[in-house]
Amino acid sequence: MLDTVLKGKQGYWGWLIFLLAIMGVGLGCYLYQFQEGLRITGMSRDVSWGFYIAQFTYLVGVAASGVMVVLPYYLHDYKAFGRITILGEFLAIAAVTMCILFIFVDLGNPVRIMNVLLYPTPNSILFWDMIVLNGYLLLNLFIGWNVLSAERKGTHYPSWVKVLIYISIPWAFSIHTVTAFLYAGLPGRHYWLSAILAARFLASAFCSGPALLLLLCLIVRKVSKFDPGKEQIRTLGGIIAYAMLLNVFFFILELFTAFYSQIPGHMHSFQFLFSGLEGHGRLAPWMWTAAGFAFVAVLLLVIPATRRKEDTLAIACVSVIIATWIDKGLGLVIGGFTPNPFDRVTDYWPTTPEILITLGVWATGFFILTVLYKMAVSIKEEVGA
Amino acid sequence: MYDGGKIIAGLIIGIGLLMSPFFYNAGKAAKAPERVLTEKAKQAKECILDKAQMTASHFNLLDEWRHTVVRDGQRYYKRADGKVLYKSLQVTCMDCHSNKANFCDQCHNYMAVTPYCWDCHIAPEEKK
Amino acid sequence: MGIDRRAFLKIAGLSTILGLGGKAAFDILAPGELEASTNAASPGAGKRWAMAIDARLVDDKVISEATSACHRHHNVPDLDSAKEEIKWIWEEDYEHSFPGHQHEFIGDDIKHAKFLLLCNHCSNPPCCRVCPTKATWQRADGIVMMDPHRCVGCRFCMAACPFGARSFNWGDPRRVTRVPELVAKNQGFPYNKDYPTRAKGVVEKCTFCVDLLEKGEQPLCMTAANKVKKGSFTFGDLSDPESPIRSLLRKRYSLRRKFELGTNPNVFYLI
Numbered sequence: 001m002l003d004t005v006l007k008g009k010q011g012y013w014g015w016l017i018f019l020l021a022i023m024g025v026g027l028g029c030y031l032y033q034f035q036e037g038l039r040i041t042g043m044s045r046d047v048s049w050g051f052y053i054a055q056f057t058y059l060v061g062v063a064a065s066g067v068m069v070v071l072p073y074y075l076h077d078y079k080a081f082g083r084i085t086i087l088g089e090f091l092a093i094a095a096v097t098m099c100i101l102f103i104f105v106d107l108g109n110p111v112r113i114m115n116v117l118l119y120p121t122p123n124s125i126l127f128w129d130m131i132v133l134n135g136y137l138l139l140n141l142f143i144g145w146n147v148l149s150a151e152r153k154g155t156h157y158p159s160w161v162k163v164l165i166y167i168s169i170p171w172a173f174s175i176h177t178v179t180a181f182l183y184a185g186l187p188g189r190h191y192w193l194s195a196i197l198a199a200r201f202l203a204s205a206f207c208s209g210p211a212l213l214l215l216l217c218l219i220v221r222k223v224s225k226f227d228p229g230k231e232q233i234r235t236l237g238g239i240i241a242y243a244m245l246l247n248v249f250f251f252i253l254e255l256f257t258a259f260y261s262q263i264p265g266h267m268h269s270f271q272f273l274f275s276g277l278e279g280h281g282r283l284a285p286w287m288w289t290a291a292g293f294a295f296v297a298v299l300l301l302v303i304p305a306t307r308r309k310e311d312t313l314a315i316a317c318v319s320v321i322i323a324t325w326i327d328k329g330l331g332l333v334i335g336g337f338t339p340n341p342f343d344r345v346t347d348y349w350p351t352t353p354e355i356l357i358t359l360g361v362w363a364t365g366f367f368i369l370t371v372l373y374k375m376a377v378s379i380k381e382e383v384g385a
Numbered sequence: 386m387y388d389g390g391k392i393i394a395g396l397i398i399g400i401g402l403l404m405s406p407f408f409y410n411a412g413k414a415a416k417a418p419e420r421v422l423t424e425k426a427k428q429a430k431e432c433i434l435d436k437a438q439m440t441a442s443h444f445n446l447l448d449e450w451r452h453t454v455v456r457d458g459q460r461y462y463k464r465a466d467g468k469v470l471y472k473s474l475q476v477t478c479m480d481c482h483s484n485k486a487n488f489c490d491q492c493h494n495y496m497a498v499t500p501y502c503w504d505c506h507i508a509p510e511e512k513k
Numbered sequence: 514m515g516i517d518r519r520a521f522l523k524i525a526g527l528s529t530i531l532g533l534g535g536k537a538a539f540d541i542l543a544p545g546e547l548e549a550s551t552n553a554a555s556p557g558a559g560k561r562w563a564m565a566i567d568a569r570l571v572d573d574k575v576i577s578e579a580t581s582a583c584h585r586h587h588n589v590p591d592l593d594s595a596k597e598e599i600k601w602i603w604e605e606d607y608e609h610s611f612p613g614h615q616h617e618f619i620g621d622d623i624k625h626a627k628f629l630l631l632c633n634h635c636s637n638p639p640c641c642r643v644c645p646t647k648a649t650w651q652r653a654d655g656i657v658m659m660d661p662h663r664c665v666g667c668r669f670c671m672a673a674c675p676f677g678a679r680s681f682n683w684g685d686p687r688r689v690t691r692v693p694e695l696v697a698k699n700q701g702f703p704y705n706k707d708y709p710t711r712a713k714g715v716v717e718k719c720t721f722c723v724d725l726l727e728k729g730e731q732p733l734c735m736t737a738a739n740k741v742k743k744g745s746f747t748f749g750d751l752s753d754p755e756s757p758i759r760s761l762l763r764k765r766y767s768l769r770r771k772f773e774l775g776t777n778p779n780v781f782y783l784i
Contacts, residue, residue, distance in 0.1 A: 108668070110666075116646055119646045119647055121647050126643065187774040188675025188771070189675075343613075455658070456660055458723065507703050507710065
């Protein structure tokens, strides 16, 4: 099936070369980081996780979202989604790959990464995160490849693939729950120490991932002869609407607990993020921007007229992605470490090499996504789907 | 051969790259390692194990030492002849073999091995 | 032979994976020499090491002597950077040592009191719970130990520690001998040629001087502090009811940092 990847129009190759250039720059910066150590990033003794781990957290959510298409199709026989489950699965593969890469670039001693396998430690959530992420990657690779391959040949996929599909559904929920558990069990970090964190993660995953999937479907329709379908996009819009509402609702619940109880430990991180603490308020404009985009997204998604029109729905999806990315990709990690255990504020902002490495990993993910989507779309065009 | 020109060209480039270390070193023989024992080492007569065993597996010994010292807190080693030694690369091994450049590095350089021990463990200052 | 190419490739691939994987699994999981040694009796089983610091006796000289004794013995570099600093024991004021305790009506003596903070070697340590490689673990004698050979630098332990006790080597600590701005502050680094430095990419922290404890000596911060002000530091075994530290804790009121989090810290501040 990889033969379909090697034939494409100019735009396809141009896009891939563009991504390769960004990947190259990222790699160069990573070699610099490998040499000098993580001191070239903005991380510090107080904010010891930063941009890389934040991107990882956001992308686990995007990866988990494949289940939002798989579940209705396989468990509720919603036949329409049969057209796009492959797109959801391939998005999951690209997202999980980026997650693994972000963990890798964040490690102080990446050459020792096998230690996590050589010395399994079941009491550590990172151990389980490694298992569920790699398992999910393998699941989607096997499922996606076999289903697509069977579609090309005009046969039904082998029955053992069905077993894997059923396993992948709860597994998708587990990957983001386990990732939330990384944060939600740490006694000193009150911004994260909340039972609702895992639920928040899932809600934000299930709106941001499908939002990205929806935009990708619109792009696929534009650049190829395969049309994911008006009904599919409309249903996705409905899913995104509910998930975004839950996401915003859960956030408001957190705000209530923090500010009605007036407990300083609970309030401080929100104060830091939205108005600044001790003079440090660099994130405030970002968080309010996120709030603004979240408001726009909810408005466009709740009102049926704007949700059903594809152009306003696309704007809503972009707003969802911006809002959720700022919340998870910036606010979550930095806010969790601020203020520090001594009630002081240490500023964190990603440095240029850090941003370039991040872009390099994103480009790698989009490269994999483009290649896989080219394969899926070409085969769907071939069989006249 | 279909695309024969490209294949032959590719083969030449590929094999050339693969063989490049041999071409680079052609005609030069690497200098055999010459390990020199310090006076202290000569007087001590015995290392941890005998020479053959140390040459063959000093790295395994050091790996086991670092595991048992750091993780189990077992800092002392009883040699076959009964002498008790403090398990430390820096303090015990390098006490006798303080001439790292003429001892340790001789074989390591020859084998192109760069143990990362010295990233943390402090090598003795070489006497000029 | 009715086997087709596809089936042959499948069988060959599967056998290779099982063969290689099986050997790898056997090598990793089979009990070997190393495993046997870890089954030996753990040192100090039954002990519970703890430190009591008398806040009334801690002054600037105690702080500087204790800090430099520790940092010099353990080759901790002075990186002159709040961002990258490495500290095993350090000075902090009341408000920031015990966030939330301070109110507006306390006297100046407590308000301006100085505290020495270090790893609490908690009895219920969250850092050990989260480490994916057991590069940090709790010994039988209660000390939370670091194995810099195994640490992959994921910094999960740093996120988990509620006390900010852990430092990470963001770069190569030995660069203090190469970078002109840092050379002056680190004359003679590495100070202790009998103790290693660390390398970039690993986490480090106070170890209650395990290498000295095992020789029957005491932690260096304590020895240095007590030379300046006798009784400022008391180190001992909490599991021994007759130990000096136990009787001290019975007699004097003591604070522990963030006790409400249940990590059961073993550094006590006598007020």
